[in-house]
Amino acid sequence: MNFCPQCAQPIAEALIDGEIRRACPDTECGFVHFNNPTPVVAMIVEVEGGVVLAHNVSWPRKFYSIITGFLEAGEDPLECAKRETLEELNLHALNTELIGVYSFPQQNQVIIAYHVEAAGEIKLNEELDDYKIVAVENLKGWNMGTGLAINDWVAKRLGAP
Template sequence: MNYCPQCGNVLVVGVAGGRERLLCSAACGYVYWNNPLPVVGAIVEYENDTVVLIQNRGWPADWFGLVTGFLEAGEQPDQAVLREIKEETGLDAEIVERLGLYTFYQRNEIIVVYHVRARGEIQLDEEELQAYKLVPIKELKPWPFGTGPAVRDYLELRLHRLKD
């Protein structure tokens, strides 16, 4: 962001709230807080002990990830994750548990990740997604950013529960 959305003057680096932020160079008082966006994500367990991974349009051929989406105004995270699963995969899902909150610094997002179980026939939203794959849970591997730490936590929790 380069210009103040209130008065159109140039934004400059200054201090607000104890941190460096972009501030309006005029006296209108605008501060660009750049707060993270709320996102929901799901580890979607499917038939035969598999997890559904999706590939967004434009991603490289070897990139797959969790079903994710933005929280909409007036929507609870639990509702949002079930809506996103239905919209993107056509599956009906039920929440098993909320795994946690994960910071995705590269995209300035806070992701609320759930473990869900889903049923039905997969029907991709072809406007958003270009592919999906079913990964056996025993072959699922976490990645180092975004929703990858949630996959790591899910696998550790699952392993711990299998031992009990």
């Protein structure tokens, strides 16, 4: 952002509450760009046989992950989880459970993760071009973002301390 969205003045760095922020230099305008994280909902979608991992068309070929989607303004995170499961996989959420909330500073996101038991016939939307079903005991997360939710869910599911 180079210009203030309120008054069109060039944005500059300013010291605000002890932090350097990008802000409008016009004190009457008062705009401050706080760069708040974006809320993302992640779903560990479980179907018969395991968990759905999908490949996004823009990712490297070997990378698969759980389903994610951006939370819309005014949308309940649980409803977002159900909506994204239907939109991206054509699956209907039968049961849902909150796994946890995770910081993902690398992408400036906050991830709200759910376990979703789902049913139906998988039909991928235009964002995805492949998927695989992974047995719970073979599911392994990574040390950031949605991987943290996977690790927590698998540990709880398999009874790890």
